[in-house]
Amino acid sequence: MASFHGTRINPDKFHRSQLKFYLFLIPLASFMAMPIIYIIFHAFKPIDELFAYPPRFFVQKPTFQNFIDLVNNTNATGVPMSRYLFNSIVITVAVVLLTVLISTMAGYVLSKKQFKLKKTMFEINTLALMFVPAAVAIPRYLLIDEVGLLDTFWAHIFPLLAMPVGLFLVKQFIDQIPNELIEAAQIDGASDYRIFLQIIIPLVKPAIATIAILSFQMVWNNAETSTLYVDNENLKTFAFYMSTLAVQSEGNTVAGQGMAAAAALIMFIPNLIIFMILQSKVMNTMAHSGIK
Amino acid sequence: MANNKQHLSTTVFLAPYYIMFFTFIILPVAAAVALSFTYFNAIEMPTFIGLANYVNVITQDGVFMRYVLPNTLTFAFIVGPGGYILSFLLAWMLAQISKVPRTILALIIYSPSMTAGIAMAVVWKIIFSGDQVGYLNNMLITLGVILEPIQFLQSPEHLMTIMILVTLWGSMGVGFLAMLSGVLNINKEIYEAGYIDGISNRFQEIIYITIPSMKPQMLFGAVMAVVGTFQAGAIGVELSGANPTPQYSGQLMVNHLEDFGFIRYEMGYAAAISVLLLLFIYLFSKIAWRLFGEKD
Numbered sequence: 001m002a003s004f005h006g007t008r009i010n011p012d013k014f015h016r017s018q019l020k021f022y023l024f025l026i027p028l029a030s031f032m033a034m035p036i037i038y039i040i041f042h043a044f045k046p047i048d049e050l051f052a053y054p055p056r057f058f059v060q061k062p063t064f065q066n067f068i069d070l071v072n073n074t075n076a077t078g079v080p081m082s083r084y085l086f087n088s089i090v091i092t093v094a095v096v097l098l099t100v101l102i103s104t105m106a107g108y109v110l111s112k113k114q115f116k117l118k119k120t121m122f123e124i125n126t127l128a129l130m131f132v133p134a135a136v137a138i139p140r141y142l143l144i145d146e147v148g149l150l151d152t153f154w155a156h157i158f159p160l161l162a163m164p165v166g167l168f169l170v171k172q173f174i175d176q177i178p179n180e181l182i183e184a185a186q187i188d189g190a191s192d193y194r195i196f197l198q199i200i201i202p203l204v205k206p207a208i209a210t211i212a213i214l215s216f217q218m219v220w221n222n223a224e225t226s227t228l229y230v231d232n233e234n235l236k237t238f239a240f241y242m243s244t245l246a247v248q249s250e251g252n253t254v255a256g257q258g259m260a261a262a263a264a265l266i267m268f269i270p271n272l273i274i275f276m277i278l279q280s281k282v283m284n285t286m287a288h289s290g291i292k
Numbered sequence: 293m294a295n296n297k298q299h300l301s302t303t304v305f306l307a308p309y310y311i312m313f314f315t316f317i318i319l320p321v322a323a324a325v326a327l328s329f330t331y332f333n334a335i336e337m338p339t340f341i342g343l344a345n346y347v348n349v350i351t352q353d354g355v356f357m358r359y360v361l362p363n364t365l366t367f368a369f370i371v372g373p374g375g376y377i378l379s380f381l382l383a384w385m386l387a388q389i390s391k392v393p394r395t396i397l398a399l400i401i402y403s404p405s406m407t408a409g410i411a412m413a414v415v416w417k418i419i420f421s422g423d424q425v426g427y428l429n430n431m432l433i434t435l436g437v438i439l440e441p442i443q444f445l446q447s448p449e450h451l452m453t454i455m456i457l458v459t460l461w462g463s464m465g466v467g468f469l470a471m472l473s474g475v476l477n478i479n480k481e482i483y484e485a486g487y488i489d490g491i492s493n494r495f496q497e498i499i500y501i502t503i504p505s506m507k508p509q510m511l512f513g514a515v516m517a518v519v520g521t522f523q524a525g526a527i528g529v530e531l532s533g534a535n536p537t538p539q540y541s542g543q544l545m546v547n548h549l550e551d552f553g554f555i556r557y558e559m560g561y562a563a564a565i566s567v568l569l570l571l572f573i574y575l576f577s578k579i580a581w582r583l584f585g586e587k588d
Contacts, residue, residue, distance in 0.1 A: 009483070010476050011390050021385045022393075028382070029400040032461060035415045036403055042415075054430050055418075106309035113302050121310070128317055129515055130573045132523050134546045135566040138553045139323035140316070147315070162312035165466065192301035214466065217406055264414055271406040276399065286466075287473040290508020 036268070043067070043265035050257050066262035073259060077233045081241065085266075088238035091156040092219050099163050099215040100208050107170035107207075108200050112182055122171065128164040137228065144229050155229040156237065160219055166211040172288045173207035174200065209281035217271055242267060321570065327563035334557045345564035356565075359540035360548045363452065364572075367544060368521045370456050372576070375463035376517040380510070382464065383471040384502065398472060405465035413530035416458055420444040420531070445532050448541030454531060455542050459524045467513030467520075474509030475502060507584050514580035522546070522573050545569045 011018065042050070044062040074080045110122050133140070140159065149155040177200070185195050201208070226240030245260040275282070328345055330338035349356055382401055386394050404412070419427045422443040429441040444450045478501070486501045503510060525546025529535045535551055537543050543551075545565060553562030 009387050009478065009480070011388070013390055018389050021388050025382070025385055025389070025397050029397045032404055032464075033400045035412065035419070035461075036400075036407070038415055038419075039407075042418075051425070053425055054434065055425055055427050057427070102308040102312065105305040109302050109305040113298075115299070115302055121306075124318075125313070127574075128313070130519055130570075130577050131317055131321070132519060132546075132569065132573060134523065134525060134549070135569040135573075136320040136324045137550070138559050138562055138566065139320040139327060143315070143320055143323065158312065159316045162309060162317055164313075164317070167309060192298065192305070196305070221407070260414055268407050272403060275402070275406060279395065279399065282469060283473040283476070286470040286509070287477040289470045289512045 039261070039264050039268055042261040045258070045261065047258055050261070066258040070259045070262045070266075079233045079236075081238075083234060084236060084238040084241040087153075087156075087235060088220065091153075091237060092216060094157050095160050095219040096212050096215050098157070098161055099166060100211050102161060103163060103166040103170050103211055104201065104204060104208060105196065106167055107174050107204075108196055110167075111171050111174035112177075112179065125164050125167050129168060131164060133224075141228060150229055151231050151235070153235055156219075156222075156225050156235075159225070160215070160222070163211065163215055163218070165214060169210055169285055169289055170204060170207040172290065173204055173285055176288060177203055206281035206284040209278040210285040213275055213278055213282060216274055220270060221267065238263070239267065324563045324566050324570075327560055328567045330560045330563075332558075332560040332563075334559050338560060341560070345561050346568075348561065349564055349568065355536075355540055355543070356548060360543050360545060363540075363543055364522075364525075364545045366452070367456060367459075367524075368572075368576070371459045371463065371524065372517050372521040374456075375460050375520070376467070376514060378460065379464050379468035379513060379517075380471055383468060383475050384498065386472055387475040398469075401464050402468060404462040405468075407462070412458070412462065413527070416454070416531060417445065417533075420454055422446055446538050448539045451528060451532060451537060451542040455524075455528050458531070459521075459527055462524075463517070463520055465516065465520060467516035470509045470512045470516075471506065474506035478502065478505040511580065511584035514584055515577050518573055518576045518580060522569060545572070 038057065041057065041059045043066055044064070045059045046061055046063045046065060049056060049060060070081055110118060144150055144155055144159065149158060181199060182195055185199055190198070221239055223237065223239040223243050226236035227243075230236055242260065242263040245256045245263055327338060329340060329342060331341045331344075332338035386398055386401075389397075421427070421429065422441060422445060424430060424433060424441045426441065426444070428444065429438075432438045433441065442450065444454060482501055482505055483497070486497065491497050491500060522545070525544040528537045528542030528544060529547050529550075532538055532542060535547050535555065537547065546569070549562050549565045549569065552558045552565065
């Protein structure tokens with residue numbers, strides 16, 4: 001009893017008692033990182049190493065050939081890789097910006113305004129956290145057809161804008177901003193729009209960063225829209241293009257493998273970089289992610 | 293007058309989100325419920341057939357009862373609680389070490405959930421590839437454990453295990469991040485009070501202090517785990533490269549739904565399955581709510 005000093009949550013520096021955690025965490029993290037490291041090495045392997053026997057994990061003679069092939073490659077219908085990448089970037093930027101804006105707007109009102117249906121609206125949103133897009137793929141398809149979005153650029157953007165998790169997190173975060181701050185601004189004669197732009201936005205930056213990451217991951221990795229809602233090859237995304245590279249039925253598996261590996265790396269790296277830059281803000285937001 | 297302005301801005305702020313929310317989330321769910329009572333082949337107009345689809349799912353659909361439902365439940369009961377407990381344990385352990393190594397390790401552990409299913413399927417396919425060039429096969433042959441390569445992704449015995457493994461590996465997502473910051477943000481004074489009240493080991497500490505103090509994050513993590521589990525359905529098809537999966541061994545509700553909806557065009561029937569899927573998720577989330585929700 002006397003020897004037990006309790007957990008040292010969030011310690012400042014290394015202590016011998018932490019060794020046991022490292023002993024467990026480091027092997028596990030290495031195991032989890034393996035496929036990721038593999039993606040990185042694989043992308044730089046020359047063709048003979050990609051198909052080497054016995055297979056090698058690490059690359060021995062790294063080359064950029066896979067990337068060069070990928071850039072020069074056009075698919076069967078003559079659409080170059082850059083077109084897919086361009087589509088992906090435009091769609092991603094649009095979705096992330098709009099999602100952040102509309103979720104923050106709705107979050108502000110749901111947190112700080114009084115009106116009828118407020119509670120109900122937020123409750124429906126919380127229920128929608130459980131929404132699984134795959135479960136309603138068919139009615140969604142019919143609906144997108146019905147509103148005329150089928151086979152358009154907008155089909156990539158509109159269906160992803162409402163992100164229940166995003167609204168949920170930002171509303172919880174805004175709940176902590178003291179009401180007095182907003183009241184003071186109102187007394188000074190600031191309009192709602194001004195309060196939103198000059199008080200709310202600067203104060204909820206962590207939550208904004210979090211939504212940005214989550215929606216980025218969702219839209220950047222999304223190949224489904226291109227598969228289900230878009231026929232025009234010119235309007236499809238990089239995530240979709242990637243899924244076609246290593247498909248066995250195209251008969252081009254040997255050349256495809258290297259390009260698929262390079263494409264996988266291009267898919268993964270932006271996720272990683274953005275998360276690395278913004279991770280401390282994410283943690284800040286998550287601390288307030290309680291369901292109330 | 294000022295009041296009117298307030299109402300106007302409230303509407304302006306809410307409208308964009310809720311218009312999108314209503315159109316692309318609420319309406320499809322409502323439409324799925326409506327379609328589930330019809331026969332609809334995507335060409336002719338839907339015809340109302342009452343509960344027939346549901347009755348068929350339960351009484352006529354041998355595949356659903358023999359494979360899909362047991363598979364889904366097995367998968368959900370292992371991956372759901374497994375991933376959940378794993379994320380809590382990892383979050384708790386990460387909270388015990390200092391900031392810089394914690395950030396690095398947390399990033400590594402979170403990174404699998406950032407990657408697209410497709411990118412991952414490419415990697416796992418190579419690792420579990422059925423010929424001797426597959427990494428796992430090659431390793432086992434070299435070690436002398438097996439003599440002939442195993443068809444990991446095509447054999448009914450192994451597919452489910454691999455699906456569970458891959459999904460668990462990628463399950464440290466948003467819920468994990470929430471739990472990690474939950475553990476880190478517990479007030480230290482609560483612990484001190486606990487020691488005075490006679491808590492004498494780490495296990496008691498976790499049960500009596502840590503978990504109760506981060507209930508909201510635990511609940512959020514639980515809901516995300518439930519959704520993640522049922523959403524992960526596509527992994528079997530991606531790994532084996534076929535829908536239906538070999539001998540239905542990895543067939544989950546999502547795959548069954550796609551099989552009927554997009555391959556056989558029995559949209560009404562597929563809609564009934566999707567309604568069942570949403571009910572499942574709702575049911576399991578309710579259980580999570582019971583376990584971790586605030587007692588009113």
